[in-house]
Amino acid sequence: IADEGSFSMACRVFPTQSANWPNMEAIAGFRDNFACDFYLLQTYGTTMEGRFRNSANSIFTIDSVGLLQLNAWQLVALTYDGSTLRMYHNNVQVDSIAANGTINTTTESFRIGNMPIPGSSQIFLDGKVDEIGLWKRALLPEEIQCLVGGSADLTDPDLVLYYGCDQGTPG
Numbered sequence: 261i262a263d264e265g266s267f268s269m270a271c272r273v274f275p276t277q278s279a280n281w282p283n284m285e286a287i288a289g290f291r292d293n294f295a296c297d298f299y300l301l302q303t304y305g306t307t308m309e310g311r312f313r314n315s316a317n318s319i320f321t322i323d324s325v326g327l328l329q330l331n332a333w334q335l336v337a338l339t340y341d342g343s344t345l346r347m348y349h350n351n352v353q354v355d356s357i358a359a360n361g362t363i364n365t366t367t368e369s370f371r372i373g374n375m376p377i378p379g380s381s382q383i384f385l386d387g388k389v390d391e392i393g394l395w396k397r398a399l400l401p402e403e404i405q406c407l408v409g410g411s412a413d414l415t416d417p418d419l420v421l422y423y424g425c426d427q428g429t430p431g
Contacts, residue, residue, distance in 0.1 A: 261290075261396050261420065262366040267298065268399040270337035270348075270407050271372075271392040275328050275385070278305045285385045286375035287336065288392050296368040299375060300338055300347075302328055302385075310338040310347040314361025322347045322355045333390070335408045341398035351405035370394060370421060392423045 261267040271288050279285045279302045287308075289299025297313030306328040311321045327349050328334065337348040345359040372392055373385040393412040412422050 261298070261363060261394065263362055263364050264396045265342040265362060266340055266396075266398040268337060268339040268395040268397065269298065269300070269393065270335060270399065270404065270412075271300075272333050272335050272390040273300075273328070273385075274333050274388040274390075275302055275306070275330055276387040277330065279303055279307075280305075284377065284383050285387065286371065286373060286383045287385060288370070288372045288389060289338075289375070290363070290368045290370055291375050291377075292365070292368045293376070296363050296365045298338070298340070298363065299371075300336055301375065301383075306330060308336060308347070308349070310345065312338075312340050312345050312359055314359075315364045316361055318361055320345045320357055320359035322357055324349070324354045327354060335404070337399065337404050337407070339398040339404075346398075348401075348404050351401070351408045353401060372423065390425045392421075392425070394420045394422075396420050 285302035287300040295315040301309045303309045307325045308327045339346045346356040397418045
């Protein structure tokens with residue numbers, strides 16, 4: 261998503277416990293804590309945090325208190341269209357804030373279920389993640405609604421990565 265003016269990520273998550281600092285629950289995304297953040301975390305209790313930090317080190321954060329349901333599958337998404345950061349839970353937009361900028365670094369890895377946090381080496385998700393997608397454009401609300409009931413369109417030319425998590429042994 262380097263130098264793209266918009267981008268999105270979405271996945272299904274099954275959190276199994278409440279979170280408390282410093283033991284937050286990493287869902288998915290990029291994080292270098294300097295010029296490349298675009299991620300979803302479970303922070304305090306069942307609060308979900310979505311963050312975009314652009315390459316100018318400007319930070320835009322959405323916190324939705326009590327959003328996540330424990331021991332249940334749900335779709336979560338974070339979109340950025342060049343002017344607004346939006347967070348979705350299932351097919352409902354739960355919050356939005358004005359945001360700007362791009363990410364121009366290409367060295368940070370996309371992470372699933374773990375994230376580096378200052379003052380701690382890594383945080384991990386107690387739970388499960390499935391059907392993780394990253395797009396180089398902002399998904400529309402109707403596309404997020406389709407993801408709730410189905411899967412990503414694997415022929416979408418803006419789909420940068422997709423992990424269906426259909427390989428291996430469950431659990």
